[in-house]
Amino acid sequence: MSASSKLRYGMVGGGEGAFIGAVHRMAAALDGDYVLACGAFSGDAARSRRSAEALGVDPARAYAGLDAMLAAEAALPQDQRMQALAIVTPNHLHAPMAIAALDAGFHVFSEKPMALNLTEARAIEAAVGRSGKLYGLAFTYSGYxxxxxxxxxxxxxxxxxxxxxxxxxxxxxxxxxxxxxxxxxxxxxxxxxxxxxxxxxxxxxxxxxxxxxxxxxxxxxxxxxxxxxxxxxxxxxxxxxxxxxxxxxxxxxxxxxxxxxxxxxxxxxxxxxxxxxxxxxxxxxxxxxxxxxxxxxxxxxxxxxxxxxxxxxxxxxPAGHPEGYIEAFANLYRSFGRAVRAGATAPPPTGAPDWFPGxxxxxxxxxxxxxxxxxxxxxxxxxxx
CATH class of the missing domain: 3.30.360.10 (Dihydrodipicolinate Reductase; domain 2)
Known part of the structure; x- marks a missing residue:
C-alpha cells in the first residue's frame, strides 16, 4: 500500500512514558495501512515535540493540545489532514475529546471505558449521531x-x-x-x-x-x-x-x-x-x-x-506460532480502517467479517x-x- 493511500490518524496522549499509546501504534502499524500523521502526545508542548520526533512525526504536526490539533488539521487540504483520532489518555478526557473530534469531522477510536459515567457516554452517542462519523472502542479481547x-x-x-x-x-x-x-x-x-x-x-x-x-x-x-x-x-x-x-x-x-x-x-x-x-x-x-x-x-x-x-x-x-494481544488489537484497527474507507457511519453487525466494538x-x-x-x-x- 502506498503512503498516500494509507489511513492518516492522529493520537492524543501516548507520549513519553505511556504504555497503551505504544500498543495502539503497534496495532495500527501491523497491516501497513495506517500512518501516524500528527499528535498531541502530551499537554506539555516540549514533551509532545520530543515524542513526535521519536515517532517520526513531522514536528509541525506535533501539537500542545487537542483543540490546536483539531483546528490545524481541519485547515489542511482534505488529502493531507488526519482522518481519525486515537484517544489514549486517562479516562476523564475520553468523552470531551471524543465529542470535540467527532464534531470537528473526524472519526474516533478510543480507549475504554468510553467515559466517566453514563451521562457522558450518552453525550458521545449523540455526537456520533449528529456527526455521521465512526466511533470505535478498544475492547481488545473481542478481537482474538x-x-x-x-x-x-x-x-x-x-x-x-x-x-x-x-x-x-x-x-x-x-x-x-x-x-x-x-x-x-x-x-x-x-x-x-x-x-x-x-x-x-x-x-x-x-x-x-x-x-x-x-x-x-x-x-x-x-x-x-x-x-x-x-x-x-x-x-x-x-x-x-x-x-x-x-x-x-x-x-x-x-x-x-x-x-x-x-x-x-x-x-x-x-x-x-x-x-x-x-x-x-x-x-x-x-x-x-x-x-x-x-x-x-x-x-x-x-x-x-x-x-x-x-x-x-x-x-x-501459521498454526503453532504464538500470536495474541497485539494481533487481536490489530484486528480491531483493521476492521475500523476498512469501515472508514467504506464510508460507513457505524460498525458492521455482530457476525459480520469486519465487526468491531463501537x-x-x-x-x-x-x-x-x-x-x-x-x-x-x-x-x-x-x-x-
Missing part, C-alpha cells in the same frame, strides 16, 4: 480469533441453550498501595476524578462484561454486585464480584480483581449449555477447550482444522458500571440494566 470461534459456536447452538456464563479477569498489580508511591499508571486509575465511577470495575470489569455479552449473544437483565477496596485508603474499588441474570434464563458470574497477588492478566471465559461447554483463557489464547456430556473433550487450536471462516480471517500466523458496546458497558455501583450502594438484591 478463538473468541470469534466461540461466538460462532454459541450462536449456532453447538452446546444447546446457554445456561451458564462465567467470566473472570484477575490481576495482582494493585495489591500494594503503589498508587501512593509514585506509580503513574496506578495513580490515575485509583483517582475518581480521572478514572470515573469505578476503579477495577471500569478498567477491567468492563472488558469482562463486554466479552460475556458479545460472545454469549445474551443480554444481562439484572445483577447483584459486591465492590470492595482491599487496600486501606484506596478511593475506588480494586475487587469486584457480580451475579448476573440474563434475559431468557441463563445465569452468570463475573469476577474482576486487581489485588489477586501474583496473578498477571487472567482473563478467562467459560460458557455452558445443555450438552457441553467451552473454556478459553487470554493467557493461552490459541487454545480453546470444548467439553461434552457424551463424547471426549476436544482441544481446538488457532490455525488448526475445523475453524469457521470468520475465525481464520482473524488469524495472522458506541453500542460503550454505552452498554457504562450502563453496567452504573448498575453495579447502584446495587452495591443500595439495599436491593437485584438491579436491572
Amino acid at each position: 480469533p478463538l473468541i470469534e470461534e466461540v461466538r460462532v459456536r454459541v450462536a449456532r447452538s453447538d452446546f444447546g441453550r446457554v445456561r451458564l456464563v462465567q467470566v473472570e479477569y484477575s490481576q495482582g498489580w494493585l495489591s500494594l498501595p503503589i498508587d501512593r508511591d509514585g506509580n503513574k499508571q496506578a495513580e490515575w486509575r485509583t483517582d475518581p476524578a480521572r478514572a470515573g465511577l469505578g476503579g477495577c470495575l471500569g478498567d477491567i470489569g468492563t472488558h469482562a462484561f463486554q466479552l460475556a455479552e458479545h460472545v454469549s449473544g445474551l443480554t444481562v437483565a439484572e445483577l447483584s454486585a459486591d465492590l470492595t477496596a482491599h487496600v486501606p485508603g484506596r478511593r475506588l474499588d480494586d475487587d469486584v464480584s457480580a451475579l448476573l441474570r440474563f434475559a431468557g434464563g441463563a445465569r452468570g458470574v463475573l469476577k474482576a480483581s486487581q489485588v489477586a497477588a501474583g496473578d498477571e492478566n487472567g482473563l478467562r471465559l467459560r460458557i455452558h449449555g445443555e450438552r457441553g461447554g467451552l473454556d478459553w483463557s487470554q493467557m493461552e489464547p490459541n487454545t480453546l477447550t470444548l467439553r461434552w456430556l457424551d463424547r471426549p473433550t476436544e482441544i481446538i487450536r488457532a490455525g488448526g482444522p475445523g475453524l469457521d471462516a470468520l475465525t481464520t480471517a482473524r488469524l495472522r500466523t 458506541i453500542t458496546d460503550g454505552v452498554r458497558t457504562m450502563t453496567f458500571v452504573e448498575a453495579m455501583i447502584e446495587n452495591n450502594a443500595g439495599s436491593a438484591k437485584w438491579t436491572p440494566l
Whole structure:
C-alpha cells in the first residue's frame, strides 16, 4: 500500500512514558495501512515535540493540545489532514475529546471505558449521531480469533441453550498501595476524578462484561454486585464480584480483581449449555477447550482444522506460532480502517467479517458500571440494566 493511500490518524496522549499509546501504534502499524500523521502526545508542548520526533512525526504536526490539533488539521487540504483520532489518555478526557473530534469531522477510536459515567457516554452517542462519523472502542479481547470461534459456536447452538456464563479477569498489580508511591499508571486509575465511577470495575470489569455479552449473544437483565477496596485508603474499588441474570434464563458470574497477588492478566471465559461447554483463557489464547456430556473433550487450536471462516480471517500466523494481544488489537484497527474507507457511519453487525466494538458496546458497558455501583450502594438484591 502506498503512503498516500494509507489511513492518516492522529493520537492524543501516548507520549513519553505511556504504555497503551505504544500498543495502539503497534496495532495500527501491523497491516501497513495506517500512518501516524500528527499528535498531541502530551499537554506539555516540549514533551509532545520530543515524542513526535521519536515517532517520526513531522514536528509541525506535533501539537500542545487537542483543540490546536483539531483546528490545524481541519485547515489542511482534505488529502493531507488526519482522518481519525486515537484517544489514549486517562479516562476523564475520553468523552470531551471524543465529542470535540467527532464534531470537528473526524472519526474516533478510543480507549475504554468510553467515559466517566453514563451521562457522558450518552453525550458521545449523540455526537456520533449528529456527526455521521465512526466511533470505535478498544475492547481488545473481542478481537482474538478463538473468541470469534466461540461466538460462532454459541450462536449456532453447538452446546444447546446457554445456561451458564462465567467470566473472570484477575490481576495482582494493585495489591500494594503503589498508587501512593509514585506509580503513574496506578495513580490515575485509583483517582475518581480521572478514572470515573469505578476503579477495577471500569478498567477491567468492563472488558469482562463486554466479552460475556458479545460472545454469549445474551443480554444481562439484572445483577447483584459486591465492590470492595482491599487496600486501606484506596478511593475506588480494586475487587469486584457480580451475579448476573440474563434475559431468557441463563445465569452468570463475573469476577474482576486487581489485588489477586501474583496473578498477571487472567482473563478467562467459560460458557455452558445443555450438552457441553467451552473454556478459553487470554493467557493461552490459541487454545480453546470444548467439553461434552457424551463424547471426549476436544482441544481446538488457532490455525488448526475445523475453524469457521470468520475465525481464520482473524488469524495472522501459521498454526503453532504464538500470536495474541497485539494481533487481536490489530484486528480491531483493521476492521475500523476498512469501515472508514467504506464510508460507513457505524460498525458492521455482530457476525459480520469486519465487526468491531463501537458506541453500542460503550454505552452498554457504562450502563453496567452504573448498575453495579447502584446495587452495591443500595439495599436491593437485584438491579436491572
